[in-house]
Amino acid sequence: MGDPDHILTALDRAGHRLTDARRLIAGLIAERNGHFTVADLVAACRSGHTGIGRATVFRTVDLFESLDVIERLDLPSGEHAYVECERAHHHHVVCSRCGRTEGIEDAGLRTLVGKVSRQTGFRIDDHRLEMFGLCPACLALQPVPSSATA
Amino acid sequence: MGDPDHILTALDRAGHRLTDARRLIAGLIAERNGHFTVADLVAACRSGHTGIGRATVFRTVDLFESLDVIERLDLPSGEHAYVECERAHHHHVVCSRCGRTEGIEDAGLRTLVGKVSRQTGFRIDDHRLEMFGLCPACLALQPVPSSATA
DNA sequence: ATTTTTGCAAATCATTTGCATATAT
DNA sequence: ATATATGCAAATGATTTGCAAAAAT
Numbered sequence: 052m053g054d055p056d057h058i059l060t061a062l063d064r065a066g067h068r069l070t071d072a073r074r075l076i077a078g079l080i081a082e083r084n085g086h087f088t089v090a091d092l093v094a095a096c097r098s099g100h101t102g103i104g105r106a107t108v109f110r111t112v113d114l115f116e117s118l119d120v121i122e123r124l125d126l127p128s129g130e131h132a133y134v135e136c137e138r139a140h141h142h143h144v145v146c147s148r149c150g151r152t153e154g155i156e157d158a159g160l161r162t163l164v165g166k167v168s169r170q171t172g173f174r175i176d177d178h179r180l181e182m183f184g185l186c187p188a189c190l191a192l193q194p195v196p197s198s199a200t201a
Numbered sequence: 202m203g204d205p206d207h208i209l210t211a212l213d214r215a216g217h218r219l220t221d222a223r224r225l226i227a228g229l230i231a232e233r234n235g236h237f238t239v240a241d242l243v244a245a246c247r248s249g250h251t252g253i254g255r256a257t258v259f260r261t262v263d264l265f266e267s268l269d270v271i272e273r274l275d276l277p278s279g280e281h282a283y284v285e286c287e288r289a290h291h292h293h294v295v296c297s298r299c300g301r302t303e304g305i306e307d308a309g310l311r312t313l314v315g316k317v318s319r320q321t322g323f324r325i326d327d328h329r330l331e332m333f334g335l336c337p338a339c340l341a342l343q344p345v346p347s348s349a350t351a
Numbered sequence: 352a353t354t355t356t357t358g359c360a361a362a363t364c365a366t367t368t369g370c371a372t373a374t375a376t
Numbered sequence: 377a378t379a380t381a382t383g384c385a386a387a388t389g390a391t392t393t394g395c396a397a398a399a400a401t
């Protein structure tokens with residue numbers, strides 16, 4: 052579970068206004084522990100009889116992303132999901148079952164980027180690494196998860 | 202420039218029918234050297250007065266993807282693009298200017314996946330790594346590309 | 352002959368935009 | 377007061393689906 056203040060502080064620091072919609076959406080985001088889609092937030096806003104409209108949710112998500120307090124994940128399905136993240140930034144392991152994510156440290160990425168750059172002659176400005184699988188909790192739910200005994 | 206036969210052979214081997222639409226789309230894909238979107242292909246089909254419809258293009262792209270002869274890229278913009286790829290599979294450097302891509306070898310990824318798995322307790326089933334930047338040719342077009350002299 | 356594929360139009364889902372109103376500063 | 381943000385409805389774009397006709401085996 053994240054911290055809505057982290058988001059609100061970032062908003063404020065960047066000179067954006069603190070509105071009800073933004074506070075509410077920050078709260079919704081903070082109270083999930085997994086990734087979420089814009090559609091999820093729109094549904095939550097609708098069911099919570101808040102008067103917040105679809106367009107505002109999209110605009111707010113874009114804004115949060117531009118402040119680096121959330122980050123977009125491209126799920127294997129092609130869906131766009133988002134996760135709250137510390138400014139530090141970059142790369143997640145994603146649980147395909149419950150959607151929980153965990154940030155991962157550089158762990159050798161920098162070296163790898165350098166190597167690829169040297170090998171291909173590309174100047175590399177940006178990169179994205181995502182890993183998908185099952186988190187410990189979900190693993191525990193499924194005994195013998197891969198090569199099951201028939 | 203790719204090889205349409207690579208695609209057609211894979212189709213055949215998997216027991217799919219060789220139709221005009223598939224041959225034509227395989228040809229369109231082979232003659233690009235960068236990535237392409239479904240919309241690109243639809244436009245090419247339309248302008249080439251082929252009678253191929255939008256739905257067929259989508260279905261064909263899905264089919265090719267399922268055969269691992271093309272692979273989906275998630276561009277930083279959020280667009281879905283595709284690249285032709287050898288079955289070997291996995292990970293590309295993408296030129297943000299011309300769209301050219303180059304496949305990259307494991308280059309230490311396997312180790313990194315193992316490390317992350319150990320650190321987080323996740324079982325990792327799948328991963329994706331994409332790097333974005335400028336290819337050598339596009340670099341040559343823009344002298345002093347990063348910190349330009351004002 | 353039979354099964355798979357196609358094309359089309361319509362349906363669905365995701366995302367953006369215009370604009371008048373409301374709100375934070 | 378003033379600039380920014382919102383809500384709504386409508387526009388746009390991406391993708392899917394139903395179904396009868398066409399093509400591949």
